[in-house]
Amino acid sequence: MHDLVIRNATVHAGSGTPGISADIAIDGDRIVAVGQIDEDAIEHLDASGLVAAPGFIDVHSHDDFQVLTEPDVTHNVLQGITTVIVGNCGFGAAPSDAAQVQMKAIQEVDSTFKLWAGYSGYLEAVDQNPPSLNVAALVGHHTVRRAAMGGVEKRAPTPDELATMRKMVAEGMEAGAVGLSTGLVYEPGRYSETSEVVAVAEEVAARSGIYVSHMRNEGDGLLDAVRETIGIGSSAGCGVEISHHKAVGAENWGKVTQSLGLIEAAQADGMDVTADQYPYTARSTMLFALVQNGTFGSGSGGAMGRSSPDEVLLCSVPGASGLEGRTLQSFVEEWDLPGEDAANRLLSEHGNEVLVAAFGMDEGDVRMVMAHPSTMIGTDGLDRGSKPHPRAWGTYPRILGKYVREEGILSLEDAIWRMSGFPAKKFSLKDRGAIRPGAFADIVLFDPKTVIDSATFEDPRNGPDGIPHVIVNGKFVVKDGKHTHARAGRALHRADS
Ligand SMILES: [Zn+2]
Incomplete structure (x- = not known):
């Protein structure tokens, strides 16, 4: 009797080889078999139409x-x-x-x-x-x-x-x-x-x-x-x-x-x-670092490249969340200042922890x-x-x-x-990143026909579509698209340590 059997999935081993139609048996925190599984299990998951990939x-x-x-x-x-x-x-x-x-x-x-x-x-x-x-x-x-x-x-x-x-x-x-x-x-x-x-x-x-x-x-x-x-x-x-x-x-x-x-x-x-x-x-970083590296200065820009003020969105402004989502350009216009000066004024008013997204x-x-x-x-x-x-x-x-x-x-x-x-x-993580007998049961199940992100710059805190189940060390942390609140993770150590 297995703890969990995932049936009828298209199983990707994680090694770059094409998927195969198979079942996956899990005991405790490990995958114990991949193939046709006849043995019974305490819990079954029908994964027809889904890809099973290593987490x-x-x-x-x-x-x-x-x-x-x-x-x-x-x-x-x-x-x-x-x-x-x-x-x-x-x-x-x-x-x-x-x-x-x-x-x-x-x-x-x-x-x-x-x-x-x-x-x-x-x-x-x-x-x-x-x-x-x-x-x-x-x-x-x-x-x-x-x-x-x-x-x-x-x-x-x-x-x-x-x-x-x-x-x-x-x-x-x-x-x-x-x-x-x-x-x-x-x-x-x-x-x-x-x-x-x-x-x-x-x-x-x-x-x-x-x-x-x-x-x-x-x-x-x-x-x-x-x-x-x-x-x-x-x-x-x-x-x-x-x-x-x-x-x-x-x-x-x-x-x-x-x-x-x-x-x-x-x-x-x-x-x-x-x-x-x-x-x-778009990249995302501290506004302070962009200024310090010359992103809004004259010339061709420094170590972090150039962006114009209309390419910069405020992500996080501690203590002034009402400003989040505005562009640097909107402050350039409001204050009638060049981009770098407007950025410096934001930093002096709100501190160096301001985070931005910057196209470029x-x-x-x-x-x-x-x-x-x-x-x-x-x-x-x-x-x-x-x-x-x-x-x-x-x-x-x-x-x-x-x-x-x-x-x-x-x-x-x-x-x-x-x-x-x-x-x-x-990164030398032993028995991770693979679906095979003996590997840890870190598995993601998704629908290859529908999987897509729905997080946007305007509305970023959105989970994806088409990823119904996620398993960590043999336990569901996402089931039917919902977080189970299982705390199934652990600290991993370099394989040879
Ligand atoms: Zn970095």
Whole structure:
């Protein structure tokens, strides 16, 4: 007698092979059989007409704190995500006191948080108060730098400070973190020289982790930034993941042809270099960071590319939610100020935590990056304010509905690979991202004919259509399209740790 048998599904293994018609048997938290299952079960699910795929692994999550403060993480599980990899763009969860300062801009920081010791303490906190999905963590470079140097310092670390940073990274890796992330456009990571990043990445390389980077430049300097990123992995001796691969600013459109070429060249040299992407032409970030990087200044724009004020939407304005959804252009007109001055006035009145969505990418580039075999999928979601970028709710169904079914950019089996087996392999998550006997029962069931995102920039907090069931470690977290509130997740550790 099995615990659960899913019958008549089109089963995708997550390895890029086409689906097969089969049943899936689950005992406890594991898949025990795939094929024709005659044995009876306590619970049955008729999945006729549905695809069963490995639960999606969001390689680019910023929900480090949200998995603890809002353990339902509804925006994730409704779209079929069963594992998030947190700690991206340099924003890591430990040491916890530095993390609470560093995260303020992108996460709701709860002052009642108990402090945790290092990444071992963070992963324990996840296990003690489990969310509805699994959590794996990257060590964040900003957070260890801030902790080791006592704040945002616009200089290189002293040898002692660098040794402290290395120790913190080593602790994270020993605790089971999957790698190290940087965000070299943000404070304080932007003040790091390449050699500092190589030094901390060596602690990761020594423990078979990977180097993940929001690169120093995604605009005019994109190609040099890709070279720096690959060079850091090469010098330290570890694999590389380029975060949210894109070219920002109209003058840089088309450069992804060359950045993809650099990835191909590194792969041909035997390096493990891959990337991730969210399927939209708008990015989302702190307004402060856009100003600091020259997005609204004169010239061709800096590290984050150019956007005009009418391309910028306010997502989250702490204490002034009535402003959310307005464009920067509306303030330019109201105050009769240039874009940068209007942005600075917003920051001085409402603080540096203002989050925005900013258009500035080319749809052709998005498709080209998506179709390239180096690309996996991640949300980069920031579910804050009343108008968050819709990627927090819509990334996976948008890939499956718009880019697979409607536009044919990817085949279904290829898209599923980029959402499950590929990230599990890259981030060393054992027995995840696969439907086969022995794998953990993280499964998403969706209707390939109807699956689609419904989150928009105007109305972003909408779950998808066509994803009726999501299973995490053998338990339904979404059933018949509704969150069950099951807290079935756990902390995941790098496979060899
Ligand atoms: Zn980023």
